[in-house]
Amino acid sequence: MPEEYLVELKFRLVDGSDIGPFLYPPSSTVAMLKERILTEWPKDKKGGPKSANDIKLINAGKILENSKTVGQCRTPFGELPKGVIIMHAVVQMSLTKAKTEKKIDEAPKNVCGCTILDRNMHTDWGPAAVAVVMFILLSPGLLFQLPARTRVIEFGNMYTSGISILVHAVLYFCIYTILVVAIGIHIRT
Numbered sequence: 175m176p177e178e179y180l181v182e183l184k185f186r187l188v189d190g191s192d193i194g195p196f197l198y199p200p201s202s203t204v205a206m207l208k209e210r211i212l213t214e215w216p217k218d219k220k221g222g223p224k225s226a227n228d229i230k231l232i233n234a235g236k237i238l239e240n241s242k243t244v245g246q247c248r249t250p251f252g253e254l255p256k257g258v259i260i261m262h263a264v265v266q267m268s269l270t271k272a273k274t275e276k277k278i279d280e281a282p283k284n285v286c287g288c289t290i291l292d293r294n295m296h297t298d299w300g301p302a303a304v305a306v307v308m309f310i311l312l313s314p315g316l317l318f319q320l321p322a323r324t325r326v327i328e329f330g331n332m333y334t335s336g337i338s339i340l341v342h343a344v345l346y347f348c349i350y351t352i353l354v355v356a357i358g359i360h361i362r363t
Contacts, residue, residue, distance in 0.1 A: 201245065212225070312342050
């Protein structure tokens with residue numbers, strides 16, 4: 175087969191090292207790629223796959239099925255025709271194997287730094303909104319001052335003192351805790 179029809183693939187491992195690049199015809203299946211990864215896997219790396227079924231190949235955010243071909247796995251855009259395609263190779267043993275091996279050998283922790291964010295994850299603006307409103311309402315001397323200079327409470331006098339700042343801070347903390355923690359005000363966007 176002419177070289178121009180071959181696809182160049184590189185397999186990125188969890189630790190950032192690579193296997194490859196290798197040239198494959200577009201008719202090669204994912205199962206064939208997994209077998210090649212299994213034979214080329216560095217022997218000095220801990221937690222390597224025992225069989226080709228332990229390897230999961232990820233390309234363009236999708237786990238590839240064993241029956242798919244390399245030609246079917248290529249994304250329609252975003253890759254250069256002569257460029258190297260990088261697929262992520264992740265070891266994920268079957269559940270029964272993982273349970274028995276976990277008892278024998280403790281699995282490594284924090285091996286993968288990938289994070290997939292949930293599309294439904296929203297920002298909670300409730301605590302910030304409560305804090306801003308309460309800061310305005312409880313500023314000593316703006317609307318009221320507790321304790322005041324001559325009385326227990328004065329409204330709109332625009333003066334303050336150290337003891338009134340302390341009293342308003344305690345009030346702020348108590349009301350904020352009740353609204354945000356106990357009642358649980360949430361504003362999600």
